[in-house]
Amino acid sequence: MTDNTDPRASAPVVTLDGPSGSGKGTVGQVLAARLGWYFLDSGALYRLVGLLAHETAVRLDDGPQLARLAQEMHVDFGVNPAGTPRVVLNGVDVGDRLRTEEAGDRASRVAAVPEVRQALLEKQRAFRRPPGLVADGRDMGTTVFPDALLKVFVTASAEQRAERRYKQLKEKGFDVNLARLLEEIRERDARDAARAVSPLRPAADAQVLDTSDLSISEVVDRIEGLLHERR
């Protein structure tokens, strides 16, 4: 638990929310490294709940069982020797199993279950600590860190996002199809935006940043500029 006397509770937070493939994860990691801040990939937590449910044959709409999985899982985020992110679940490196579209689809389904969102709330807030946190997800600015110093809603056209995802998965050696990826991205956007609890939408005080025609470093520069204005 954090309270007002806890320096962790007042550490600055930058939230990056937005749809799949908009670049929030990549940009967030570069930004956190530039600032020397911590980084939270909240989507990985939902992906892990989906993975655990799949492995233990729990239905993707079984609130109490999914909440139990979310509460009991032990997660460590690290970095591989090659500099890529590493996720360790209950002591085991999950490798690329979290990054498939199937894992994204399962994550989006368990993310619509209110008990799962509730179970992950404090887990996410525990990542906040000095000197600061960059948090990536769908509801970082609206629900998890409503008092964030800077909130950015990162977006791009669905076609651009599908192409980015296509290249990314192809480089990882996955067998992918661009038209199917576009369809999956649209389906996931619709489900994430339509759910009753913490739907995907910009916070009222978020800056919307369309990255369709920007490079990764241009996006990071813009967000750093916005942050300097705030400080």
Ligand SMILES: Nc1ncnc2c1ncn2[C@@H]1O[C@H](COP(=O)(O)OP(=O)(O)O)[C@@H](O)[C@H]1O
């Ligand atoms: N502005 C950009 N221009 C081109 N490619 C980008 C840009 N932002 C991200 N990418 C690439 O798109 C892919 C998806 O980005 P990612 O950060 O995983 O998105 P998200 O976390 O929003 O789902 C990655 O391969 C990333 O390198």
Ligand SMILES: Nc1ccn([C@H]2C[C@H](O)[C@@H](COP(=O)(O)OP(=O)(O)O)O2)c(=O)n1
């Ligand atoms: N804060 C969050 C993060 C992710 N989710 C859900 C919704 C998303 O479709 C899935 C997967 O999120 P993730 O950020 O890993 O997915 P992308 O990299 O954007 O494709 O989890 C969420 O509901 N709330």
